Amino acid sequence: MVSIARKNLFEDIPRFLVAQAGIMFAVSLVTIQLGILNGFTRSTAQLIDNSEADLWVAANEMVNFELTQPLTLEAVITASGIEGVSRAEALMLSGGRWRSEDGKIGRVRIIGFDPTSKLFSPGEIVDGNLLGIEQPFSVLTDITNLSSLRLDGVGGTAEINSAPTTVVGLTKGTQSIVSSTTMFTSLENAKAYATAGLTSRVFCDVGGLNGLDCTTTYERLDADAPVQQPQALTIADPITYVLIGTQANEDLEALKQRLESAIPDVKVHTREEMATITRDYWRLRTGIGFILGLGATVGMIVGMVIVGQILYSSVSDHIREYGTLKAMGASDRMIYSIIVEQSLWMAVLGYIPSMGLCLGLGAWTVSTQGIMILITPLMGVGIFGITVLMCVGSALFAIQKVTHVDPAIVFKA
Secondary structure, three states: OHHHHHHHHHOOHHHHHHHHHHHHHHHHHHHHHHHHHHHHHHHHOHHHHHOOOOEEEEEOOOOEOOEOOOEEHHHHHHHHOOOOEEEEEEEEEEEEEEEEOOOOEEEEEEEEEOOOOOOOOOOEEEEEOHHHHHOOOEEEEEHHHHHHHOOOOOOOEEEEOOEEEEEEEEEEOOOOOOOOEEEEEEHHHHHHHHOOOEEEEEEEEEOOHHHEEEEEEEEEOOOOOOOOOOOOOOOOOEEOEEEEEEOOOOOHHHHHHHHHHHOOOEEEEEHHHHHHHHHHHHHHOOOHHHHHHHHHHHHHHHHHHHHHHHHHHHHHHOHHHHHHHHHOOOOHHHHHHHHHHHHHHHHHHHHHHHHHHHHHHHHHHHHHOOOOOOOOHHHHHHHHHHHHHHHHHHHHHHHHHHHOOOHHHHHOO
């Protein structure tokens, strides 16, 4: 029976190539769509996954990593004095307007942190020096952003919110698909960029840290006013998160409760919880997950239609041979096995080149565009199962043709 299945498959090479091209297209479409969905959800929380923080202190209103209400530096000071906390660090997120030397503008996401941080990592440094961001108005960015920022590399200059900017280093694998171009810098520089063109005023009332409850307001300066140099943060300055490193064998749930009791209006999350909240937001509360899943479903349907049409046409062309087998006493099960085996060969021969193509495409996109097409081993096994199901399911339509074959057909003119 194997020889009959192979003969039917390979006797018409042009038809075979058309069938395999259809399967490759369908498998590639499903794989790429699911790979982009996996890579997209992974990239939204990549900075959280890369951190060494055991706990993240965020405002109660936090929706995801980029959408939250600010805290103040006072929260860091308070957290550092709580039992079980070995280290507390501030993380600051803000937006800005990038203006390249040729006058082109764009949106950037600024992330400020301590360059000597033990809890936050901007990713792998491929060029330059991490400590370079301690210099005034210096940033790191992902190497895949150079083209969009109109930069040649380290040493490139531009403006962020009217403040001068120098790129002192390049990272790798840190740019999220859904985020604006990311800039990493020190807390002092992040504050300077956020307040560029503004002047600050601090108002303090009795209460809060050391008997004072302070808030900071900003007023816009004249356009010609000089940009202030970066300055250290005060207790009233806004930050976005407090990263917590815990002591060995510390009970995280108990520490979470102590932090929430000591710092008003916050919610404390573990690193895993923080990543899950962010991924679920983008995957479930936006239309991106639905669209990518729909594309994968359409690819599978297209593949089933193409394979079904090819197999049905093949059965029609060999209907006399199947009638001969039935006249010789071959069972329906034996004949069906020929068609199913032919479909399995089509699945295997279509899957292997498709997966190789998708893996190569994924490597190219992540290195040149910063877009991750994440194809895991488990996903590869699942795609192979979908391919087999698609081809065997298509074979069922062709089997219906054989079911009604009359053995007497071999004696007809």
